[in-house]
């Protein structure tokens with residue numbers, strides 16, 4: 001019998017296979033490890049993208065041993081629907097667990113002994129990746145514990161030891177600097193990987209390729225041709241079980257300081273001399289440095305804040321933010337923000353960038369819209385009046401992963417009529433090529449030591465600097481209804497939003 005095999009092209013999967021190493025996950029008893037990190041590592045293993053020799057060491061306070069930790073991780077794969085018995089045999093044999101209280105040295109010494117044993121047994125070359133999957137208040141104690149126990153290794157750039165930090169990177173400029181100072185005591189900046197998984201999504205990564213690997217777009221990617229840029233990250237979910245965190249954070253800290261700023265930089269940055277991590281990150285920082293400082297005097301033109309009230313989600317009635325468990329019934333925490341930002345440089349002078357993110361909006365949507373200007377002179381005005389629409393480029397990141405460019409065509413018939421149509425490219429069309437999801441990509445890059453997709457400390461600080469006046473306004477707001485306007489769950493934000501960006505409904509429609 002003849003069989004046909006489908007050839008899967010894996011040539012674009014990874015630059016190279018990472019060197020042998022031990023991955024040490026702090027907070028391994030938690031949600032992130034079970035739902036994201038371990039399934040991502042298992043998938044990388046299945047794709048042949050893990051190092052030839054590796055160990056995964058879970059670390060946290062919960063009293064587990066190797067076997068019970070393996071059981072949990074097996075369950076996480078089963079729940080993710082990716083359990084593979086043959087792969088599991090190998091993965092389980094590489095899984096270990098160390099009980100450790102984050103503030104006590106003794107645990108770090110035990111961890112050091114375990115890692116030394118694994119190094120010897122598995123020939124890992126002393127390379128270690130410490131992943132801090134813990135609540136943020138533990139980042140500093142863990143870095144210090146690693147440092148004092150000698151686990152941070154040398155502080156030089158060529159050390160094989162790396163530190164991976166989950167957001168938030170501080171809660172304001174001062175705390176971000178404090179965190180960085182502590183981390184830098186033990187880890188050189190080049191060895192710190194700050195996760196922003198938005199950057200690792202295929203469609204996000206494609207923005208730079210789209211802009212700079214195609215000759216046709218770059219000449220029109222500026223103030224002469226672009227009317228505005230809008231970046232929207234909408235969620236239909238409410239605060240869910242994260243009320244404690246969200247009450248302290250709000251939408252600006254949760255979404256804008258990190259993800260929205262990263263997306264803005266990709267759309268607005270200049271081409272780097274070379275596709276090298278620090279060169280690309282330099283260009284992003286230049287965007288942040290060029291941001292026109294937010295002016296509280298122009299509040300009504302530049303900022304709309306909202307908080308969801310009772311309404312609907314997926315056709316079902318849902319409660320408002322203040323009724324959610326764990327939320328202060330008088331809370332003034334914003335769950336929605338729209339900001340009009342400007343970048344004061346030659347390319348973007350006076351082009352508005354509308355940044356919008358919120359919870360309990362009608363649907364999940366992550367989209368960037370590049371709205372071009374109308375033609376300078378319409379020769380069809382005598383026939384069509386002012387009805388000629390301008391071109392619009394839509395970069396959809398989620399749930400669609402697509403790029404579409406709208407343009408005008410003539411409708412068939414003897415009378416001159418126009419309609420708008422679109423050229424559309426869908427990323428998911430070529431599914432035979434294996435792709436990496438966001439956590440798979442960031443974990444692989446951390447193991448490879450490639451910092452391209454990880455925000456550098458100077459970017460973090462410039463971003464906090466921009467948002468400081470907005471956060472100060474939020475924090476000084478004693479009248480919950482004054483600055484933060486209510487909007488019904490299931491709507492596109494408070495009525496003030498369209499006043500900031502009149503084209504908003506069209507952008508998300």
Ligand SMILES: NC(=O)c1ccc[n+]([C@@H]2O[C@H](COP(=O)([O-])OP(=O)(O)OC[C@H]3O[C@@H](n4cnc5c(N)ncnc54)[C@H](OP(=O)(O)O)[C@@H]3O)[C@@H](O)[C@H]2O)c1
Pocket residue numbers: 026027028029030031032033035036060061062102132133134135136138166167168
């Ligand atoms: N979960 C996600 O989907 C997600 C997504 C993006 C970013 N993140 C970030 O990733 C990190 C980890 O997230 P997570 O959801 O896994 O967190 P988590 O489940 O709340 O915490 C992880 C582990 O940290 C330990 N821990 C929790 N609170 C502690 C406390 N107050 N003192 C000491 N130890 C404590 C617990 O382990 P032991 O008690 O066993 O030590 C817990 O299992 C956070 O920084 C979060 O912001 C998470």
